[in-house]
Amino acid sequence: MNLYDVETVKRILAKHGFTFSKALGQNFLINPDVCPKMADSLLANSETGVLEIGPGIGVLTKELSRVAGKVTAIELDSRLLSVLDETLSQCDNLNIIQGDVLKLDLKQVIENEFSNCSSVKVCANLPYYITSPVIMTLLESRLPIDEIVVMVQKEAGERLCAEVGSRQCGAVSVAVNYYADSEILFNVGRDSFMPSPKVDSVVIRLKIRKNQLYSPLDEKHFFTLSKCAFSQRRKTALNSISNTMGISKEKLIAVFDKLNIDRNVRAEKLTMQELIQISDNLLETAVK
Numbered sequence: 518m519n520l521y522d523v524e525t526v527k528r529i530l531a532k533h534g535f536t537f538s539k540a541l542g543q544n545f546l547i548n549p550d551v552c553p554k555m556a557d558s559l560l561a562n563s564e565t566g567v568l569e570i571g572p573g574i575g576v577l578t579k580e581l582s583r584v585a586g587k588v589t590a591i592e593l594d595s596r597l598l599s600v601l602d603e604t605l606s607q608c609d610n611l612n613i614i615q616g617d618v619l620k621l622d623l624k625q626v627i628e629n630e631f632s633n634c635s636s637v638k639v640c641a642n643l644p645y646y647i648t649s650p651v652i653m654t655l656l657e658s659r660l661p662i663d664e665i666v667v668m669v670q671k672e673a674g675e676r677l678c679a680e681v682g683s684r685q686c687g688a689v690s691v692a693v694n695y696y697a698d699s700e701i702l703f704n705v706g707r708d709s710f711m712p713s714p715k716v717d718s719v720v721i722r723l724k725i726r727k728n729q730l731y732s733p734l735d736e737k738h739f740f741t742l743s744k745c746a747f748s749q750r751r752k753t754a755l756n757s758i759s760n761t762m763g764i765s766k767e768k769l770i771a772v773f774d775k776l777n778i779d780r781n782v783r784a785e786k787l788t789m790q791e792l793i794q795i796s797d798n799l800l801e802t803a804v805k
């Protein structure tokens with residue numbers, strides 16, 4: 518069954534009475550080059566477990582099943598279960614879980630599904646409406662996964678992979694950088710999907726570091742500070758932090774001056790070390 522052939526896909530979907538849901542980000546891949554490239558980029562083997570989010574009609578799932586030892590896919594839309602039963606009937610190393618990826622206990626899912634695997638990776642063409650929450654959940658829950666290869670909207674991918682201290686950097690780039698090494702693997706045009714979305718996409722890789730590079734005094738405080746620094750992008754980092762964290766400007770000026778950081782700097786010019794130093798110093802002065 519050729520799942521890249523538009524007529525075949527239409528026939529299967531019609532047979533199961535399926536209609537696309539925009540709200541669930543249902544744009545299915547029909548470009549035959551993309552899924553094999555994503556699957557091969559994992560460098561997986563028979564001991565690798567792959568967790569997929571949103572299999573749709575199973576185009577990527579089929580490729581993942583080819584390269585990995587075990588594939589588990591989480592699909593929210595129960596209407597797709599009978600479709601997947603038909604399209605993936607040949608894959609014997611596969612399990613589909615019906616549920617919302619943001620509500621499931623992923624640690625438990627990984628434990629249950631991949632106990633015989635030596636490594637676990639996440640691979641998906643993510644529904645765009647939950648890109649950041651999914652990626653942040655995967656990173657912050659410190660799941661036993663070693664990499665994430667996902668397709669996301671182009672602008673989101675550029676932001677996620679932006680270097681800290683660069684123009685495109687935002688709070689989400691700081692968070693990604695904290696846990697992982699990131700790279701953009703390749704571009705995917707809007708014509709690669711059915712139905713075609715209004716935006717282009719990119720496939721990105723987040724390689725999760727085994728050993729933590731950064732150690733702020735208080736991780737939660739550091740992430741709050743970073744979000745606040747970027748929350749008013751037209752303002753200086755100092756003003757943005759002061760306005761959104763309710764810290765007096767005098768206190769912040771003292772910390773910035775002590776650290777030799779320009780009082781007028783914008784958040785996107787701050788380095789990871791500087792963000793950590795500001796967070797740590799604010800905590801230290803709060804204790805005194």
Ligand code: SAM
Binds near residue numbers: 543597619
């Ligand atoms: N992997 C398929 C492909 O590449 O053609 C489909 C990708 S489509 C962009 C996103 C998929 O995620 C859809 O099948 C949609 O139903 C599913 N989805 C949306 N929200 C979800 C959620 N919260 N949890 C799990 N799956 C979800």
